[in-house]
Amino acid sequence: MVVESLPGIFRISLKWVNVYLWKWSDGVTLIDAGVPWQAGDILKAIKEAGFSPREVRRILVTHGDIDHIGALAALKAETGAEVIAHGAEKPIIERTTGRPLRKNLLGALYRPINGVIAALILKPAIVDKTVLDKEVLPEEGLKVVYTPGHTPGHVCYYHPERKVLFTGDLFMHVRGSVRSPYGLFTPDPAGVKESQRKVAALDFDAAFFGHGEPILKDAASAIRKVAPSPLKRRRRLADR
């Protein structure tokens, strides 16, 4: 199902995960790429939104989890789009390294299973261009916000003028509430908190999540309830 949530911003709502389409002057950009068997559904949704697959010029990746890059290789082949991600995420997307898990017993038990699943069903995709924190992508006008913790090279994409944020999995919006990413798949929880504080300090109205419904108005307040605000942090530091 595809819905134009805001002018030029389409949400492709798949089972469990979202993919977004961002229309710009000379093409469209996909943000994330669903699970491995969803390439056909995503291509169908792109057409339903009124675009041809060849109009997809770029694919921005928030992070290299199987539910966000599953169909990346297939979509890249089908559209000819350039794949863009943070440099720290490149080896995960290209599958030269596995996605790190939480360093605890559960993480140790799940690691081999995770490796087998990825090896069996996840096709690696080449990252054509890496980006850095605060980099502005001229095509979309989106700014990269480096938000490591859930994965080492996780990023959010932020449009300051339109006050729109794509959170990836830094925040999830499940069953009506905003929450942090799942613990087993978050090797650096302190990093997530730090990244959440960074994002909570941004000025935005709409938040588009990797999982769950978007919040189109006053999303920053909903997010600040989960992430301690920089102000609170400053106060806590001052109390010491």
Ligand SMILES: [Zn+2]
């Ligand atoms: Zn996810």
